[in-house]
Every structure is written in structure tokens, then in C-alpha cells.
Amino acid sequence: MTEHGTALLERPERRPKKPRRPSPARGGGPLIGLLRTARPRQWVKNLLVLAAPAAAGELDSFHTAAQLAVVFVLFTAAAAAVYLINDARDAEADRAHPVKCRRPVAAGQVPPHTAYAVGAALGVLATVAAAVLCNALTGALLTAYLSMQLAYCIWLKHVLVVDMAVVTTGFLLRAMVGGVALGIPLSRWFLITTGFGALFMVAAKRYSEAVQMEGKTGGKGATRALLNEYTTGYLRFVWQLAAGVAVLAYCLWALESGGTDEEALLPWRQLSMIAFILAVLRYAVFADRGTAGEPEDVVLRDRALAVIGVVWAAMYGLAVAGL
Template sequence: MAAERTGALVRQEARAGAAPAPVRPDGGDGGGGSLAGGLLRTARPRQWVKNVLVVAAPAAAGELASPHTLRQLFLVFVLFTAAASAVYFLNDARDAAADRAHPEKCRRPVAAGLVPVPLAYAMGALLALASTGLAALFCNRATAALLASYVVMQIAYCLLLKHVLVVDLAVVTAGFVVRAMSGGLALDIRLSRWFLITAGFGALFIVAAKRYSEALLMGEGEGETRALLREYTVGYLRFVWQLAAGVAVLGYCLWALEGGTGDGTSLWRQLSMVPLILAVLRYAVFADRGGAGAPEDVILRDRPLAVIGLCWGLLYGLSVAGL
């Protein structure tokens, strides 16, 4: 009942404001009306922050000091940015009709008609082939195979898997985990089991919270723009993100308390649990209110969350430095 009342309030707030602006030829989002501007917006520059996850494994291993490492990670970041943008182009082209029914997605350049659907398909295919081809040329086999698997998985998601209950959550979550693994594979760094558990369930927390927010906004049974919202209940999605948050925190705490490479457990590493838990609790506030539908906005715009993140980075940096 509480979730239903929350959902009703969220939908009332969404409907109380001005009605969604008519779709304009320029995409209607305040950006430039040129084709080039539309292509750039379709590539989702704001989403590129997700690809910073490629530094996660090397950072966890404390191996970010050498110029070679930084160059390799930048290359992997660029390749994943191209691959992810390819998926955005293909997804927007395929979902153009459905996006026009959404109060926000109707402003996307493809849905608004600024970027023709055939051109979006062509750009998606070009970026997908270029990213995987360059990975094969300039990275090791493991990284190239991982990136190719990511592209194939995401295309399968766009075509079929996003219509399969629960599997859609798993595939989107896997996309985050693949990013987090890629930097380690590119540098031949052994991936800790606790790192994979924390990354996997942390990603599931973000994904399920996003779906939960969308379900609150659209209402149960009103998922015209994401068909599976008709199948999920807000109660189920709430259960998933709460479970995932708990497991992610537990995994991180077990890693932080685990002995290091023969030197014992760093006090700074143990203390880093505090800001990590605070960050999860802070993000959960937005998730519980139905305000986590755009994770990148929450992460980039919430100042307390940014301060907590800086504190975690300081403590973790001190741990890696062995101080």
C-alpha cells in the first residue's frame, strides 16, 4: 500500500506540471537542432560516465600509477564508449515508436524525427564494428572477446532479451560488470571474487532502482514505453534493489576486512566501508522516492553523494598507498 501511495504521488507530481512539450524537429530538449547535434545526443554523452568503470579493477588492485596503464585504460574507455553508443543508436532506432509515448523519451532525436531511423541503424552498426575491430587490433584477446560479448549481448537485449522477465535485469547488470572487468583484463590483473560480487550486486542495485523509479512514475500496468513494467510490480522491484544493496555492502565489507597480500588488512581499507555504506544509503533515498530513474543525474548532481564519494576515494587511496 505504501508503494502504491508513493507511486500515485509521483505520478501526480509528474502530471501536475506542464504537459510534455510537443515533439519538435530539433529534438525538443533544448539542444541544437542540427543533424550533428542530434547524432551526438543519441550517443548519450551523459551516459559515458558509466564507462569510467573500466578503471575499477586496476584501482581496486592499486595499479594506476604507470603511464602505460593510463594509456591502456583510456583506450578501453574509448572503445566501450563507442560500443555503448552503438547500442544506444540501435535501441533508439528500434524503439522510436514506443519512445514517442514517453513524456521524456519523446524528445530523443530519433523519436523526434531529427535523426532518421535508417541513419541511426547505420551509425549503430558502424560503431559496433569499429569498437570490436579496434579492440582486436590494440588490446589483448581477453579484452576484445569481452567487448565483442558486450556488443552481442546488448544487441540481443535490444532485439529480444529486454522482453524476458528478470533476464532483462540480468543483462543490463551484466553490462556494468563487463565494464568493471574490462580494465583488469586489459592489464592482466587477477579479479578478486569480492570485487566481482560487489560490482555485480552494486550494478543490480542501480538497475533495479531505476526500474522501480520508472514503475512508480508510469504506474503498474502502464508500461507503454517499457513493456516489462506491466509484468513487474513495484513491490518486487523494491525487493530486488534492497536485496542487491545489502549483498553489495556485505561483499565490500568482507573484502575490506579480508587480509591483504601478506601485509595484513589496512585500517584505511576498513574505514572505507563507512563512506561506501553511506553512499548506498544516500542513493537509496532517491530510489525509495522514485527519483533514481536517471542514475547518472543522481550521481553527478547530488552534492552530498559527491562528498561521500570523495571521502571514500581518499580513504581508499590511503589504503592503496600503504599509509
């Protein structure tokens, strides 16, 4: 055998390189990590603070706009506090999850003690500032929101049905806080419509997640603690029931005045029922398909739903203006 052949035989075998896993953490330091942990994509939910003032036609002054901007910032800070504390608490479990391991706290971009400290500071500052800049009841609502959400992170997310009720209540408190901050009386039909509308979206989200998990290893690996405990049939029943109640409550709300302004061109408030029902039916298409797992994506990306929403807003706005 030639010297060259001997050298080839003596060369140690190269082990195949293992494919590198993508780094969970994105670029940036702790400040960027804290911002990512605050979930900027979820801030759109806090626009619900405009719901009560808009329904009452109280968005026509600079003072109102400034006050609502303050309320939006305070509620965003309170929600960010919950996200920070939740991610710090679940850091170990998130590291074993294929998606949640990319969260800044789980990835090591933000130390857990920093997330706890910043979350606690934001929570305290938000509630105190709400009481000082708005009124005591606004501060109480933010305190209730923080208490319920932290209880959810620690315990209530493991209690069947209660977990959906807590998330729904979070949306309802968002819709209430704008009216409370401005001293606007809240209609009972407004509260029922908002509450069951929120339950409709929450149950549709759970249903979509359950449908997507059905074909994956018998439902193992669910991203929520109770997702395997719910059946798709039960979740379908909940979102259908909630949608029906929300539509009925809205219709009663629209008809509550018993008529329309004599100077108005058309009965806009009553006509807005058509757009509202169409919006619910359109969203139900995605819920039925099991693709409503990210409500903000459905609302922002579906053009038909966006057009229906604009038409509804225009009709309701004309009703409030008495045109």
C-alpha cells in the same frame, strides 16, 4: 441595420488556433543528431573501466592511463552503437511517446538507415580495435557486451528478471574490461561487490519508475516494456537484497587481507567499509522515495553522497598506497 453592422455579420467566424506542439527535434544536422543519439550524458557510466585498475592500485603510470583512455573510448563507441541501433529499431514506437519522440531518429533528424549503418560500423570498429590495441580477451568482452545489449533491444527486454540481469551485466563488463585490458587479476569479491552494486542501482531505478507510474492512469504508459509486469514490492525486495549482498561482499573484500600494512597509519581498507555502507544507505534514501530513476543525477547532484564518495576514495587510496 447599418452597412457596418452587416459587414460584421457577414465576416466568417475565426476558428481558435490550436496550440502548436513544440518541435521534437532540436537544432543541428544529422551529425549533431548522431551525437545526441550516442547519449553523451551516459558516458559517465564508462568511467567504470577504471574500477579494477584503481582497486588494484595500478593507476600510477602513463602507460596505464593511456591504455585506460583507449578502453574508455572503445567502450563508449560500443555503447553508442547499441543506442543508435536501438533508436533506429524503435523509431516508430518512439514517435508515439511524449518524451521519446524528441529523439533524433524518431524526430527525423537522423534517418534510420544512417543510424543502423553508423551503429554497425562503430560496433565492428570497437571490437576489432580492442583486440588489436589491447588484447584478444578485451575484444571478446566488448563483443559479449554488444551481443547481450543487442539481444536485449530485440528480445531480452521482454523477459522478466532477465532484463535486469542483462543491464546489470553491462555494468559488470564495464568494471571488468579495464582489468582485463591491463592483465590485472580480478578478485572474486570485487566481481560480487560490483555485480550486486549494479543490480542494486538497476532495481532501484526500476522501482522508482514503477512508483512514479502507479498514480498515472493505473500504470499505463510505462516507458519500459516490462514495467507493468513488476510489482513495487518485488522491485523493493530486489534492490534491498542486492544492497545487502553488495555490502557483505565489500566487507569480506576489505577484510580479505586479514589485517593491515604495518607501516600504515590506520587500517584504511577496513575503515573504508564505513564510507561504503554510508554511501549505500544514502542512495537507498532516494530509492525508497522513488526518486532514483536517473542514477547519474543522484550520484552527481547529491552533495552528501558526493562527499561520502570522496571520503571512501581517499580511504581506499590510502590503503592501496600503504600510507
